[in-house]
Amino acid sequence: xxxxxxxxPVGLKDRxxxxxxxxxxxxxxxxxxxxxxxALIEPMDVARKMKMFETLVAIGFKEIEVGFPSASQIxxxxxxxxxxxxxxxxxxxxxxxxxxxxPLIRRxxxxxxxxxxxxxxxxxxxxxxxxxxxxxxxxxxxxxxAETNARMFKDLAAEQPATQWTFQYSPEMYSNTELDFSKRVxxxxxxxxxxxxxxxxxxxxxxxVECSTPxxxxxMVEWTIRHVERRDSIVISVHPxxxxxxxxxxxxxxxxxxxxxxxxxxxxxGERTGNLDLVNVALNLYTQGVSPxxxxxxxxxxxxxxxxxxxxxxHPRHPYVGELVYTSFSGSHQDAIKKAxxxxxxxxxxxxxxxxxxxxxxxxxxxxxxxxxSQSGKGGISYLLESEYGLELPRRLQxxxxxxxxxxxxxxxxxxxxxxIYELFEREYRVD
Ligand code: KIV
Ligand code: ZN
Numbered sequence: 520x521x522x523x524x525x526x527x528p529v530g531l532k533d534r535x536x537x538x539x540x541x542x543x544x545x546x547x548x549x550x551x552x553x554x555x556x557x558a559l560i561e562p563m564d565v566a567r568k569m570k571m572f573e574t575l576v577a578i579g580f581k582e583i584e585v586g587f588p589s590a591s592q593i594x595x596x597x598x599x600x601x602x603x604x605x606x607x608x609x610x611x612x613x614x615x616x617x618x619x620x621x622p623l624i625r626r627x628x629x630x631x632x633x634x635x636x637x638x639x640x641x642x643x644x645x646x647x648x649x650x651x652x653x654x655x656x657x658x659x660x661x662x663x664x665a666e667t668n669a670r671m672f673k674d675l676a677a678e679q680p681a682t683q684w685t686f687q688y689s690p691e692m693y694s695n696t697e698l699d700f701s702k703r704v705x706x707x708x709x710x711x712x713x714x715x716x717x718x719x720x721x722x723x724x725x726x727x728v729e730c731s732t733p734x735x736x737x738x739m740v741e742w743t744i745r746h747v748e749r750r751d752s753i754v755i756s757v758h759p760x761x762x763x764x765x766x767x768x769x770x771x772x773x774x775x776x777x778x779x780x781x782x783x784x785x786x787x788x789g790e791r792t793g794n795l796d797l798v799n800v801a802l803n804l805y806t807q808g809v810s811p812x813x814x815x816x817x818x819x820x821x822x823x824x825x826x827x828x829x830x831x832x833x834h835p836r837h838p839y840v841g842e843l844v845y846t847s848f849s850g851s852h853q854d855a856i857k858k859a860x861x862x863x864x865x866x867x868x869x870x871x872x873x874x875x876x877x878x879x880x881x882x883x884x885x886x887x888x889x890x891x892x893s894q895s896g897k898g899g900i901s902y903l904l905e906s907e908y909g910l911e912l913p914r915r916l917q918x919x920x921x922x923x924x925x926x927x928x929x930x931x932x933x934x935x936x937x938x939x940i941y942e943l944f945e946r947e948y949r950v951d
Pocket of ligand 2: 554725727758760790794
């Protein structure tokens with residue numbers, strides 16, 4: 520049983536909105552090693568890629584996009600290393616991306632020689648601006664391009680029958696594409712692949728660039744789910760980016776709209792403002808009593824590894840993981856947290872003011888929950904003296920001493936550690 524309250528909260532329980540909750544986790548696919556990597560100032564070398572891959576496996580990802588092997592020698596070599604050194608666990612399927620161009624597709628299948636299982640991910644742009652300005656193709660030509668390359672996938676896969684293949688197609692810029700046209704392209708691709716309910720293909724719907732509110736995108740996903748042919752043989756995947764800062768909302772609403780699978784990166788790395796932050800969605804589910812099937816119980820260690828691999832810092836206010844997200848400086852918050860900790864019993868449902876999740880569930884401690892600066896009050900000061908030095912002050916002394924601390928902090932403008940507070944207390948009240 521989860522210690523977190525499921526949604527909707529008490530009081531709304533009689534109203535059931537089955538399509539307005541996410542009650543089971545999606546299939547997760549990490550694209551850190553591909554979309555995340557292609558956005559880095561210094562793309563990962565093979566050693567950093569391997570470290571990231573092992574971290575993703577340890578977290579519990581069962582589908583991992585490991586690169587774009589026809590795009591660079593490092594990507595190709597990394598894939599060969601995974602295969603030749605048997606680094607892919609039996610319950611993990613790797614995924615690779617290729618553009619819809621014959622030489623790239625041939626090189627991709629060459630890089631995959633000998634892999635036990637793989638998802639091969641084909642994409643081409645479908646949006647009007649890409650058709651008109653970048654590709655110089657009309658609608659019929661785009662459909663023919665997707666069909667021809669889907670057929671090539673099928674033929675090349677048939678040459679390696681020992682591998683268990685899954686095909687994936689992305690209409691790049693789906694979010695900017697006319698719905699009936701994206702349906703036409705998707706139907707053309709699935710007509711070639713002929714998936715079945717037992718051997719599904721994946722149709723991945725990207726917000727290559729976020730350009731609408733999340734509900735509009737989720738409505739598009741729902742429309743596509745209702746209208747595509749062979750729905751029962753397709754895994755519907757969603758690949759949000761975060762240009763409007765709404766990647767997480769887009770993902771959650773898309774799941775409510777019926778999507779089965781999410782692609783994204785740890786802590787939202789990725790092109791421009793990033794890909795969907797998978798940690799955010801997973802822990803949002805967790806705090807509503809739904810087990811995400813991903814293990815973030817040592818989140819700081821994961822953050823440090825990701826920072827090393829990406830050579831990019833995670834912001835101190837990043838949801839769930841930032842250095843400051845379990846810390847309260849304000850006096851009234853500190854007071855409420857202190858009282859709630861004192862009243863809490865072991866098996867109580869988690870209902871703590873200002874703490875949406877128990878930091879201990881992520882391997883964080885309570886130590887950083889209360890920190891003292893000029894915004895703080897007596898609650899925080901006495902909490903630190905008590906928890907760090909076992910010093911319980913009577914209420915009147917708490918009030919008096921907090922004014923002393925306040926004067927010092929107003930003068931310096933700096934944070935006061937538990938040690939600073941204790942030393943000040945000793946100076947002020949010590950009787951020799
Ligand atoms: O954002 C995007 O459209 C992509 C595709 C290649 C899936 O990353
Ligand atoms: Zn992307």
